Amino acid sequence: MHSFQALRVQAVIALLLASCASSSRYPSQKKTDRYEDLVALFADWRELQKPKADRGVPDYTISAMSSQYGALDRYRSRLFEIDPSRWPVAQQVDYHLLRAELNGFEFDHRVLQPWARNPAFYVTVVADESDQPAREGPFAYGTVGLWDWPFPLADARADELAARLAPIPALLDQAKENLTGTGRDLWIYGIRAMEQQGKLLADLRGKSGSHAALSAAIARAEKATNGFVAWLKAEAPLKKDPSGIGIRNYDWYVVNVQLIPSTWAEELALMQRELARATAALAVEEHKNRALPPQIPVASAEEHQRRFGAAVTEYMSFLERNEILTLRPYMDGALRARVGQYTAHRPLEFFTEVDYRDPVLMRTHGYHWFDLARMKQDPHPSPLRRGALLYNIFDTRSEGLATAMEELMMQAGLCDPRPRSRELVYVLLAQRAARAIGELRVQANQMTLEQAARFASEQTPRGWLRLEGETVWFEQHLYLQQPGYGTSYLMGKLEIDRLIGARSRFLGDAFTLRRFMDELASVGLIPISLAGWELTGDDSRMPGVGWRLRAGP
Numbered sequence: 001m002h003s004f005q006a007l008r009v010q011a012v013i014a015l016l017l018a019s020c021a022s023s024s025r026y027p028s029q030k031k032t033d034r035y036e037d038l039v040a041l042f043a044d045w046r047e048l049q050k051p052k053a054d055r056g057v058p059d060y061t062i063s064a065m066s067s068q069y070g071a072l073d074r075y076r077s078r079l080f081e082i083d084p085s086r087w088p089v090a091q092q093v094d095y096h097l098l099r100a101e102l103n104g105f106e107f108d109h110r111v112l113q114p115w116a117r118n119p120a121f122y123v124t125v126v127a128d129e130s131d132q133p134a135r136e137g138p139f140a141y142g143t144v145g146l147w148d149w150p151f152p153l154a155d156a157r158a159d160e161l162a163a164r165l166a167p168i169p170a171l172l173d174q175a176k177e178n179l180t181g182t183g184r185d186l187w188i189y190g191i192r193a194m195e196q197q198g199k200l201l202a203d204l205r206g207k208s209g210s211h212a213a214l215s216a217a218i219a220r221a222e223k224a225t226n227g228f229v230a231w232l233k234a235e236a237p238l239k240k241d242p243s244g245i246g247i248r249n250y251d252w253y254v255v256n257v258q259l260i261p262s263t264w265a266e267e268l269a270l271m272q273r274e275l276a277r278a279t280a281a282l283a284v285e286e287h288k289n290r291a292l293p294p295q296i297p298v299a300s301a302e303e304h305q306r307r308f309g310a311a312v313t314e315y316m317s318f319l320e321r322n323e324i325l326t327l328r329p330y331m332d333g334a335l336r337a338r339v340g341q342y343t344a345h346r347p348l349e350f351f352t353e354v355d356y357r358d359p360v361l362m363r364t365h366g367y368h369w370f371d372l373a374r375m376k377q378d379p380h381p382s383p384l385r386r387g388a389l390l391y392n393i394f395d396t397r398s399e400g401l402a403t404a405m406e407e408l409m410m411q412a413g414l415c416d417p418r419p420r421s422r423e424l425v426y427v428l429l430a431q432r433a434a435r436a437i438g439e440l441r442v443q444a445n446q447m448t449l450e451q452a453a454r455f456a457s458e459q460t461p462r463g464w465l466r467l468e469g470e471t472v473w474f475e476q477h478l479y480l481q482q483p484g485y486g487t488s489y490l491m492g493k494l495e496i497d498r499l500i501g502a503r504s505r506f507l508g509d510a511f512t513l514r515r516f517m518d519e520l521a522s523v524g525l526i527p528i529s530l531a532g533w534e535l536t537g538d539d540s541r542m543p544g545v546g547w548r549l550r551a552g553p
Helices: 003-025 034-048 062-070 071-081 090-114 155-165 168-178 182-203 214-238 247-256 264-288 299-319 331-336 350-357 367-377 394-412 421-443 449-459 471-481 487-512 513-522 528-536
Strands: none
Touching: 003 449, 034 071, 034 090, 062 071, 062 090, 071 090, 090 247, 090 528, 155 214, 168 214, 182 214, 182 449, 182 471, 214 421, 247 264, 247 421, 264 421, 264 487, 299 331, 331 367, 350 421, 350 471, 367 394, 367 513, 394 421, 394 487, 394 528, 421 449, 421 471, 449 471, 471 487, 487 513, 487 528
16 A cells, blocks of 8 residues: 555544544534524633633643543533534534634643643743734743833833733743653753743843832743753753654644644645745746846845835735725734834844845735734624634634735736746745645654754755754744644645635636635634635535545545
């Protein structure tokens, strides 16, 4: 049997076993068909999912996690007692959102166990705001996002920050008891992440000024963080095992949590194909543009301010002029507030290499900021979709669409005034494919994290994803911690391509890109398979509904 087909058979067996277990453990008798009962269950479930806390310190001890996991059957039983079959598709989508979150909860407890395996789980002080609905990856409750605390602070705000930092010493003491995992990469790169927290706290100490309570809280948190790093280093020689979850677990996660109609083997084949396509297309573009001058990166703060401001103006005008999507009043400001600050450091990190050569191009990926502004300014009517979904299951839509926008807008003419920017689109695509292959290999325990980083660096064109930089290591570490995240950019993009085609065929002459983009925005930040079902009424790409994994060709 070919290895690809064998992997499909293994995945079928795993999913069938999961299905049999579900049918025997949970009631087949439906007790209600009221949507209101689903909304009530969702609210109850979200309370269960939060860890219990004592004086602000979340409890991730073995006994607490065992107790929390023990409640899952009760919530699943309540879900399976609800019959959504006669609901409108949008409400059925909400039902499966909750199903996916419960599956994510199971996966966290049964497989990932980040509180026991992953030291970086306990990093709670972060400097940079995420462009996602929630912080990427599995992390302990109580993140302190320093962008929310611009200095100098008023006394009341300083008191609030001191209170938010206060739980760190007790949490890290608890972590020393909780962490029993033996995966080497999770441990080693978790040390790096925790060291970064120590640097942030040291920098924060220099800003606290005369506020005694805040200064004391920072000092205690910094001391605890440095002590925890020392403990992690002392334990590191004992950590010798692989850190990936394995192909069988990966397949279960993709189908049951991310709700992607695919398998590890199929994703690997698609990522390899996208890497080859991007590399070939880049070579053709470079040949076509060989007589054009190279693009020169932004070289000063003044140039940065001027070109990036103009880039937002040009991009927003492009969207309106070409009827790409309906512009909302909050969109320009959301994008303009996220152009960043100039850095004189050289060599540049990967995405800055691209951004500084054409500030207009990466505004396409800034669709993220449209999404987040929409969540605040125009929240979804469904209670299940107003906030961030758990376990990063929004990623195939949020990362998928932001990535798709790069190539879609290129095809729509965005790069026509700057032909060499088409090359940048394919550089970006190759990098996304290379790092996704690294993630798949690491999760299958076919590569170490270092090998995946080297592979991604070598396969990314122009040498811009440098091993001496931070990007490649940060990304591969994130994808080790959060399975499926590294592949979500292109898996989501591919599903969006498929969905555009489906809507175009169905609507015929009535299809417009603006109509499609507005429809997609209207369903919220949900897995792209659920978005496709809601927009088309076709559930054939929806795992657990119309899509079933089958062995063989």
